[in-house]
Amino acid sequence: MPSDYTVKAVTFEINGRKISGISNGNDQGELLLCLHGWLDNAASFQPLLPYLTNYHVIAIDWPGHGLSDHRSTDAHYHFLDWVYDLIALFRTQQWQAIDIVGHSMGAMVACSFAAAFPEHVRTLTLIDAIGVLTADEATTTTQLRKGLLSRLSRNISTKKYHSSLASAVEARMQVSDLDKANAEIIVQRGIEQTAQGFKWRSDNRLRSTSPYRLSKTQAEQIVADIKTPVQLIYANKGMSMVAKGLKRFGPLFKTLTVHKLIGGHHVHMEQPEQVVTRINAFIHQQEFKEE
Numbered sequence: 001m002p003s004d005y006t007v008k009a010v011t012f013e014i015n016g017r018k019i020s021g022i023s024n025g026n027d028q029g030e031l032l033l034c035l036h037g038w039l040d041n042a043a044s045f046q047p048l049l050p051y052l053t054n055y056h057v058i059a060i061d062w063p064g065h066g067l068s069d070h071r072s073t074d075a076h077y078h079f080l081d082w083v084y085d086l087i088a089l090f091r092t093q094q095w096q097a098i099d100i101v102g103h104s105m106g107a108m109v110a111c112s113f114a115a116a117f118p119e120h121v122r123t124l125t126l127i128d129a130i131g132v133l134t135a136d137e138a139t140t141t142t143q144l145r146k147g148l149l150s151r152l153s154r155n156i157s158t159k160k161y162h163s164s165l166a167s168a169v170e171a172r173m174q175v176s177d178l179d180k181a182n183a184e185i186i187v188q189r190g191i192e193q194t195a196q197g198f199k200w201r202s203d204n205r206l207r208s209t210s211p212y213r214l215s216k217t218q219a220e221q222i223v224a225d226i227k228t229p230v231q232l233i234y235a236n237k238g239m240s241m242v243a244k245g246l247k248r249f250g251p252l253f254k255t256l257t258v259h260k261l262i263g264g265h266h267v268h269m270e271q272p273e274q275v276v277t278r279i280n281a282f283i284h285q286q287e288f289k290e291e
Contacts, residue, residue, distance in 0.1 A: 005050040010058060014088045020067035021060035024049045031095065032279075034059035035086075037104025037129075039202055041066030043189040044103065047182070047269045051276035055099075060089070062106075064203035066189050076151060077206050079132070079213075082109040083116065090120050099283050103127040103268060104239075115225040123286050125231045125279050127268050128238040131223050131249035135213035147211025154208045161197035168198050177237070177264035185269070220252055229255040231282045233275055235267035236260060257282060 008025040011018055021042045032055040034045040042059035043066070049057060061068040063085060064077055071077065086109065089095075099122050102110035107129035114121040135143055162168040165184075168191050172183045191198050214222070230253050234242045250256055259278050263270040 005053060007046060007049060012060075012089060012092065014063075014085060014092060017063065017069040017071075018067075019060055019063065019069075019085070019089060021058055022046065022049075023059070024052060024055070024057045026053060026056045029054055029056040031056045031058065031098040033095075033098055033100050035100065035102040035106030035110055036060075036062065036065070037106055039065070039190075039206060040104070040186055041189045041202075043185050044182075044266065044269060045101075046185055047272040048276055051273055052279075054280075061189075064206050066201065070203040071205070076208065077203070078210060079105075079109070080112070083112045086110075086113050087117055087120075090117070095120065097122040099123045099125075101125040101127065101279060102129070104129045104265065108132045111226060112222055114228050114230075115222045118225075118227045121228045123229050123231070123283050124226070125233065125282060127275070128234045128242055128265050130232055130234075130242055130245040132219045133213055134216050134219045137215050140212065143209075143213060144211050147209045150209035151205070151211070154205045159199050159204060161194070161199050162191075163197055165191065165198060168200075176266070178266055178269070182266060182269040216248075220249070223249045223252040227254055229257070229282070229286050231257040231259070231278065233259045233261060233267065233278055235263040235265065235270075237263060238265045238267060 006025040008023045010021045010023045013019070032052065034042070034057060036042060036044045036059065042061045045059040062082060064070050097120055100110050102124070104127070107126040108131065110124055110126065111132060114124050162171065165187065169180060169183045169187050172178060172187050173180065176183070178186070190201050192201050232246065246258065261267050261271055261274055268275045
């Protein structure tokens with residue numbers, strides 16, 4: 001791994017609240033925005049930074065994650081709110097068309113963003129996720145009830161404390177396919193030490209059940225409306241829903257390039273050099289077509 005790379009802290013403000021992130025500090029390069037998955041944070045893209053030196057890389061912490069502010073006490077976290085966060089960030093920073101890399105939930109948000117705001121997305125790379133989550137229309141009322149009751153319980157529940165950083169890392173490993181080194185990268189940014197012990201920085205409300213999800217027809221329309229070139233990088237031991245999503249959504253993309261790598265759901269952390277090789281090739285290919 002290259003040793004001469006920088007991890008620089010960045011912050012933005014959206015509607016009076018702080019969005020934190022990391023950057024490689026190369027302000028002269030083309031902007032590459034990285035969007036992490038649910039309950040991860042910007043540090044999940046840190047292993048890629050040594051190989052992305054030609055770009056101005058910015059990886060943000062979604063609201064309620066990492067070092068970013070939580071939403072107000074009367075607000076909640078719904079999938080479409082992330083899309084709003086993204087367009088608000090673009091408008092405040094006056095970003096035009098840029099390259100985006102999204103992992104897991106970040107990839108699904110990026111799909112919706114690319115469909116609704118094609119003028120802001122030059123290329124889109126999805127990592128171990130494709131399309132958006134859906135639910136059967138027949139479950140609409142059940143989903144609504146479960147989601148709203150979940151919000152009530154999350155508003156009054158308390159956070160668990162860990163006695164040590166190692167304990168938190170072990171807990172993170174138990175609910176994911178992360179190895180110890182990569183779990184530590186995410187946990188170090190996602191935890192804080194208090195007098196009572198180590199506690200997660202993430203907003204407990206993130207774990208609430210969604211009160212509604214898009215129907216299959218709505219999700220397919222979103223994917224069909226994506227005009228930008230899209231690349232999917234997924235893992236042979238990643239989320240099983242990706243292979244199913246590829247069959248459902250794949251034919252709907254205007255342009256889709258697919259790569260399957262050896263690894264798990266966090267394949268970009270396990271195989272950063274291979275992932276970046278494909279990101280570089282894909283972006284350069286589109287630049288060549290534009291010339």
